[in-house]
Amino acid sequence: MLKKQxxxxxxxxxxLKNKAIVYLPQHRLALCKEHYISWFEKRVQKTIDExxxxxxxxxxxxxxxxxxxxxxxxxVLTKLGYKVDGFYINLGIGEYSQDSKEKAVNFARKINxxxxxxxxxxxxxxxxxxxxxxxxxxxxxxxxxxxxxxxxFAKDNSYEVIATGHNLDDEVAVLFGxxxxxxxxxxxxxxxxxxxEEGFIKKVKPLxxxxxxxxxxxxxxxxxxxxxxxxxxxxxxxxxxxKEFLAKLEEKHPGTKLQFYTNFLKRMYPILNxxxxxxxxxxxxxxxxxxxxxxxxxxxxxxxxxxx
Ligand code: AMP
Ligand code: FES
Ligand code: ZN
Ligand code: ZN
Numbered sequence: 001m002l003k004k005q006x007x008x009x010x011x012x013x014x015x016l017k018n019k020a021i022v023y024l025p026q027h028r029l030a031l032c033k034e035h036y037i038s039w040f041e042k043r044v045q046k047t048i049d050e051x052x053x054x055x056x057x058x059x060x061x062x063x064x065x066x067x068x069x070x071x072x073x074x075x076v077l078t079k080l081g082y083k084v085d086g087f088y089i090n091l092g093i094g095e096y097s098q099d100s101k102e103k104a105v106n107f108a109r110k111i112n113x114x115x116x117x118x119x120x121x122x123x124x125x126x127x128x129x130x131x132x133x134x135x136x137x138x139x140x141x142x143x144x145x146x147x148x149x150x151x152x153f154a155k156d157n158s159y160e161v162i163a164t165g166h167n168l169d170d171e172v173a174v175l176f177g178x179x180x181x182x183x184x185x186x187x188x189x190x191x192x193x194x195x196x197e198e199g200f201i202k203k204v205k206p207l208x209x210x211x212x213x214x215x216x217x218x219x220x221x222x223x224x225x226x227x228x229x230x231x232x233x234x235x236x237x238x239x240x241x242x243k244e245f246l247a248k249l250e251e252k253h254p255g256t257k258l259q260f261y262t263n264f265l266k267r268m269y270p271i272l273n274x275x276x277x278x279x280x281x282x283x284x285x286x287x288x289x290x291x292x293x294x295x296x297x298x299x300x301x302x303x304x305x306x307x308x
Pocket of ligand 4: 285286287288289290296297298299300301
């Protein structure tokens with residue numbers, strides 16, 4: 001909790017007495033608007049440096065959903081001096097897609113950067129249609145097509161890196177789920193940088209050490225207009241339950257989430273990857289040529305079911 005009269009920790013070191021407007025319990029920092037924004041941006045830069053995500057010479061594509069995380073990420077990276085264009089996939093989920101697209105388009109205009117838009121309905125089919133045809137939960141088909149088109153679009157347009165807005169809460173919820181199931185294959189790949197390999201472009205998550213709340217505050221203070229409601233298919237997802245549970249834990253013990261995640265990266269991830277066991281070999285999809293573990297990739301199989 002922020003005490004009413006609290007002063008900004010950084011301002012105090014400079015002999016100033018500006019009022020703090022944000023308190024970050026796990027970092028024990030009370031900050032004014034200016035110092036909160038610079039704290040946030042420095043934290044992103046530190047994460048990029050720590051994991052050697054990319055350099056100022058690389059062409060970066062940020063995947064934007066119209067939500068706070070990806071728009072905040074685009075904002076920070078641009079302010080830090082990186083060359084970043086946006087990529088929005090129109091999933092065709094009624095009002096949700098219309099509203100989120102509008103936010104992404106308006107934001108691109110505001111920062112004066114190109115935004116590429118890909119329409120799923122012309123590439124394959126909308127998410128509601130894919131859900132119906134494939135008999136799979138919407139989010140699972142959605143994840144598959146998003147990953148596929150992000151990678152393909154970036155490659156076809158000579159981008160070198162794809163950055164997504166996954167935050168600490170997302171990463172911790174996934175880590176928690178993977179640990180509950182001891183899903184070693186997923187745990188082995190849960191790292192904020194996935195190197196370029198066999199047809200896959202490098203993928204990075206520069207907000208992996210920043211909580212959803214911290215991004216919300218940054219977006220608010222930076223006047224970023226984002227879509228405030230979730231995709232209608234997200235309701236009831238187990239990751240939401242994990243997030244609620246972890247939030248309760250965090251409230252009682254500030255810093256738990258960050259520790260769980262960073263200690264996994266430091267202590268567990270290297271052990272899991274020690275043994276150089278051959279992962280499932282990647283081959284080229286017979287139809288589209290994209291990397292796949294099967295002769296025909298999952299998107300081409302979906303396309304066959306849709307009949308396109
Ligand atoms: P989500 O899986 O919805 O939590 O989103 C995780 C990240 O994927 C976001 O922060 C974005 O970087 C990216 N993303 C999600 N939806 C889209 C979309 N429709 N178009 C482009 N990127 C997206
Ligand atoms: Fe993909 Fe909700 S955003 S199903
Ligand atoms: Zn200050
Ligand atoms: Zn294919």
